[in-house]
Amino acid sequence: xxxxxxxxxxxxxxxxxxxxxxxxxxxxxxxxxxxxxxxxxxxxxxxxxxxxxxxxxxxxxxxxxxxxxxxxxxxxxxxxxxxxxxxxxxxxxxxxxxxxxxxxxxxxxxxxxxxxxxxxxxxxxxxxxxxxxxxxxxxxxxxxxxxxxxxxxxxxxxxxxxxxxxxxxxxxxxxxxxxxxxxxxxxxxxxxxxxxxxxxxxxxxxxxxxxxxxxxxxxxxxxxxxxxxxxxxxxxxxxxxxxxxxxxxxxxxxxxxxxxxxxxxxxxxxxxxxxxxxxxxxxxxxxxxxxxxxxxxxxxxxxxxxxxxxxxxxxxxxxxxxxxxxxxxxxxxxxxxxxxxxxxxxxxxxxxxxxxxxxxx
Numbered sequence: 466x467x468x469x470x471x472x473x474x475x476x477x478x479x480x481x482x483x484x485x486x487x488x489x490x491x492x493x494x495x496x497x498x499x500x501x502x503x504x505x506x507x508x509x510x511x512x513x514x515x516x517x518x519x520x521x522x523x524x525x526x527x528x529x530x531x532x533x534x535x536x537x538x539x540x541x542x543x544x545x546x547x548x549x550x551x552x553x554x555x556x557x558x559x560x561x562x563x564x565x566x567x568x569x570x571x572x573x574x575x576x577x578x579x580x581x582x583x584x585x586x587x588x589x590x591x592x593x594x595x596x597x598x599x600x601x602x603x604x605x606x607x608x609x610x611x612x613x614x615x616x617x618x619x620x621x622x623x624x625x626x627x628x629x630x631x632x633x634x635x636x637x638x639x640x641x642x643x644x645x646x647x648x649x650x651x652x653x654x655x656x657x658x659x660x661x662x663x664x665x666x667x668x669x670x671x672x673x674x675x676x677x678x679x680x681x682x683x684x685x686x687x688x689x690x691x692x693x694x695x696x697x698x699x700x701x702x703x704x705x706x707x708x709x710x711x712x713x714x715x716x717x718x719x720x721x722x723x724x725x726x727x728x729x730x731x732x733x734x735x736x737x738x739x740x741x742x743x744x745x746x747x748x749x750x751x752x753x754x755x756x757x758x759x760x761x762x763x764x765x766x767x768x769x770x771x772x773x774x775x776x777x778x779x780x781x782x783x784x785x786x787x788x789x790x791x792x793x794x795x796x797x798x799x800x801x802x803x804x805x806x807x808x809x810x811x812x813x814x815x816x817x818x819x820x821x822x823x824x825x826x
Contacts, residue, residue: 475770483516494525503530535561538605544588545575545602554579560605563613570598570616571605577643589643593795594623594745595635600795609791622795625734625741630727634658657724664717664728668697671715678713685709700732744799751802754784760804767800 475481481499488494497516502509506527514520538560540548545560547553556571578588591599600623601616618624627635637654640646646654672693673679679690686702696715699705707725710716720728731738762768762776771792781787784805788798 477770485518500528502528504528533558535559537561537609539607539609541606543590543602543606544578545571545606546578546582546588552579552582554582561610561614562601562605562616564615567601567614567616570601574598574602577645581643589639591639593621594626595639596632597621597627600627604794607789611792619796620794622799623741623745625738626745628730630723630730660717660720661724661727661731664720664724665697665731667717668700668728668732669695671696673699673715676713678709678715681709681713697732700729701735751784754802754805756781756783756787756801756805757808765800765804767803768797769794772797 483500484498486496486498488496497513497519500513500516502512504512509527510522510524513522513524536555536559538555541555541560542548545554545556547555554575556575557568560571562568562571574589574591581588591602593600593603597616597618597620600621601614604610604620605614618627621627633654637646637651641651641654672695673690674692674694678699679694682688682690682699682702682705685704687704688702690699696710700707700710707716707729711725716725758780762773765773768776769792772790772794775790775792776787776797779790781790784798784801787793787801788795
């Protein structure tokens with residue numbers, strides 16, 4: 466998105482973040498991140514020099530914009546095979562995306578499915594809740610996108626479930642099922658999961674009362690440690706990391722640093738993770754939930770600017786219909802569900818007070 470587009474689409478914003486990124490350790494060049502522009506070269510240097518700190522900068526290479534043709538990705542299935550031509554798979558910029566990671570994500574799915582199709586095997590689909598690849602592809606094939614697509618964490622409504630520390634547990638079983646994970650790698654994965662599971666069980670059962678560890682936990686978290694507290698309960702306290710268990714010889718010497726991080730995240734954010742899993746299950750039942758005809762989308766600040774514009778124009782009747790409006794992402798649907806639930810509870814409270822008032826007369 467170039468500067469002109471940013472100014473037009475986000476004219477209500479008072480500022481725009483720009484980052485100066487060094488191009489290397491031993492070179493004086495800086496990349497101006499967030500300053501994308503396709504303006505003529507003669508205008509770019511004066512524009513750069515309006516930024517605080519860059520008043521005397523030099524421009525080594527001008528920015529440029531690239532135009533390319535693409536095929537609307539809604540012509541593809543979620544397998545990335547085209548709907549009209551059997552056996553033809555699309556991935557990368559031809560689907561309207563931009564970025565190396567986006568191209569690689571589509572490329573691996575297209576490659577897997579092209580091979581499986583030629584072997585007469587069923588094609589694979591990654592669901593939104595399984596991965597950011599699934600989120601990316603689902604967005605591409607269901608929405609009428611009008612600008613180059615990048616996969617951002619904000620695109621997913623399942624961000625707590627889609628973490629780097631659990632990527633292997635989400636996707637390795639599928640990789641094994643379709644023949645991409647060999648015996649050696651499968652054993653490494655299974656052994657890792659067993660160690661993590663055993664450690665989580667150990668932390669649930671080992672208890673402490675007083676001592677140096679309890680004192681240290683109290684100092685760091687600002688919360689007292691009750692007698693007979695489990696190590697799991699200690700990890701759930703604020704500012705407490707697994708390394709403090711190692712410091713006091715309560716940690717496991719069998720786990721790697723990454724495995725300890727997995728244990729810590731699973732325990733510390735257990736409540737939030739479970740809540741998001743429940744929300745995911747509820748989403749299936751929310752598709753036919755009606756939306757109020759007089760709902761003021763422009764006043765809902767938790768919706769993206771584009772969603773507010775599109776929903777106000779289309780005026781969908783149900784959550785399911787809203788989810789299929791171009792420019793509305795799943796995070797916007799989650800925001801709508803929260804608004805509906807808040808309104809439902811408010812109406813329930815008002816009815817309750819009315820009943821009490823009537824009984825008191």
